[in-house]
Amino acid sequence: MRIAATMTEKRLRSLTKSTACGVVPGFWVSVKKLKDGSYRKYFVLRERTIGRFFTLGAYPELSLAEAFKKAAVWKDKIAxxxxLAEEEKALKMALRREKPSADVLTFETLIRKWIDFNEKRGRWNNAHKTKTEVWDGFFKNHIPEDLRRCPVTALKAEMFAAALGEKWRTMIDTPERILSDARQAIDWAIRGGKVPPMINPCQVKDGCLGDLLPLQRAEGGHEPALPVKRMPLFFKALMELVPVSQTARCLAFAILTSARNTTAREAVWSEIQVDEEGNWLHVIPRERMKVKSEKISFDRKTPLCPQAVALLKSAPRLFDDDSDEYIFPNINKGHTSPFTRDAVRALIKRMHDKQKKIDGIGWVDPDQLHAKTKLPRIVTLHGCARATFNTWAKDARGYGHKAFSRDLRESCLDHRNESYQCAYDREQALGDMREVYDAWGKFCCSMMEFPC
Known part of the structure; x- marks a missing residue:
């Protein structure tokens, strides 16, 4: 008898054909191709003894871990x-009957009120993705309906542990972001008298939830970075892809400007400016930076080296008069959006696979080992653009450039942690920063036959 391999999240995301999930007999993923070319996936339990199929739910609304549990429970109930059809129908009817009245503050209502309150105060000003849109995704993909509709006063740490426990073990930062926002929203409701004083069920550190969540976490730590001496070869391979790949152009621009992931991917043409002396700058609104305007009053300015300017001059533009157009657009069905993190990771993975066939190494960080395989991890945009840059910048003698002070390097990275530094800074040292980026651009392109 053939035994199906256990389905994994990675395999499930790329699945295009219906297949068995393993573990629970008769548990399948049914894949339907839609008219727009995308795929919709449903978890199905097939019970041969009674000749029936039961749909458990759709992915990703129902996670793989939750589907495995549900399939096992339903299998026992069938025996x-x-x-099951009548039981599901009765459960839905019960949920409708138990729908909270309008004056009961549910968890979802609280989150939306908290977001609305803070947005009106100007706390969040991300024009590309609002906090509401972020939480729309959380509610759709991570928060079950019973938790969404639960009155705030009835929330328990056990409910959040049940909903997010598996994600806490397998996902790097999403569960932390959900619980952090939820904790702040509940604290806000308590302070404002919207709910009576209560123990916050979303308190992880020194809270009951911290005792319930798994100790095992997804692999995190520092982002894998490329050894500095390998950057020129990596950049040469990257630039060979730029004429045919906007993702490659975006990655190259991020490296040349030591940009954070989102800063590069969401860049728009209106942020590119030229000063009175003809120097090019990437002027990034402070709301798009990690350190916000509450601490620093001026926007971030990154001097662009000649190589970065050349990248922009050769970049295709869909509309010459649209300053809000993305510099590195992902075009899908006539609409543009920024490239996803996954698109950049996929590009680097393809580059790594190709290079590994050549030298047996690929593009990896030798000091960052995968938790399971113990092999060096593949580099990331953040690691190459920031850690590799900083390692190069602080070793003047090792890499043959002028010595750059720690404050100057931190300014290039937009690191502003000390309160006194934020208080006294009124502008960046753009002249000195330009010298750093010009030297970095020359280093990155030092193995290329032609200037980039």
Missing amino acids: QGVD
Whole structure:
């Protein structure tokens, strides 16, 4: 008898054909191709003894871990002779009957009120993705309906542990972001008298939830960075892809400007400016930076080296008069959006696979090992653009450039942690920063036959 391999999240995301999930007999993923070319995936339990199929739910609304649990429970109930269709119908009717009245503050209502309150105060000003849109995704993909509709006063740490426990173990930062926002929203409701004083069920550190969540976490730590001496070869291979790949152009621009992931991917043409002396700058609104305007009053300015300017001059533009157009657009069905993090990771993975066939190494960080395989991890945009840059910048003698002070390097990275530094800074040292980026651009392109 053939035993199906256990389905994994990675395999499930790329699945294009219906297949068995393993572990629970008769548990399948049914894949339907839609008219727009995308795929919709449903978890199905097939019970041969009674000749019936049961749909458990759709992915990703129902996670793989939750589907495995549900399939096992339903399999047991079928063996006991329970009519699952009638049970599901009765459960839905009960949920409708138990729908909270308008004056009961549910978890979802609280989150939306908290977001609205803070947006009106100007706390978040991300024009590309609002906090509401972020939480729309959280509610759709990570928060079950019973938790969304639960009155705030009835929330328990056990409910959040049940909903997010598996994600806490397998996902790097999403569960932390959900619980951090939820904790702040509940604290806000308590302070404002919207709910009576209560123990915050979303408190992880020194809270009950911290005792319930798994100790095992997804692999995190520092972003894998390229050894500095390998950057010129990596950049040469990257630039060979730029004429045919906007993702490659975006990655190259991020490296030349030591940009954070989102800063590069969401850049628009209106942020590119030229000063009175003809120097090019990437002027990034402070709201798009990690350190916000509450601490620093001026926007971030990154001097562009000649190589970065050349990248922009050769970049295709869809509309010459549209300053809000993305510099590195992902075009899908006539609409443009920034490239996703996954698109950049996929590009680097393809580059790594190709290079590994050549030298047996690929593009990896030898000091960052994968938790399971113990092999060096593949580099990332953040690691190459920031850690590799900083390692190069602080070793003047090793890499043959002028010595750059720690404050200057931190300014290039937009690191502003000390309160006194934020208080006294009124502008960046753009002249000195330009010298750093010009030297960095020459180093990155030092193995290229032609100037980039």
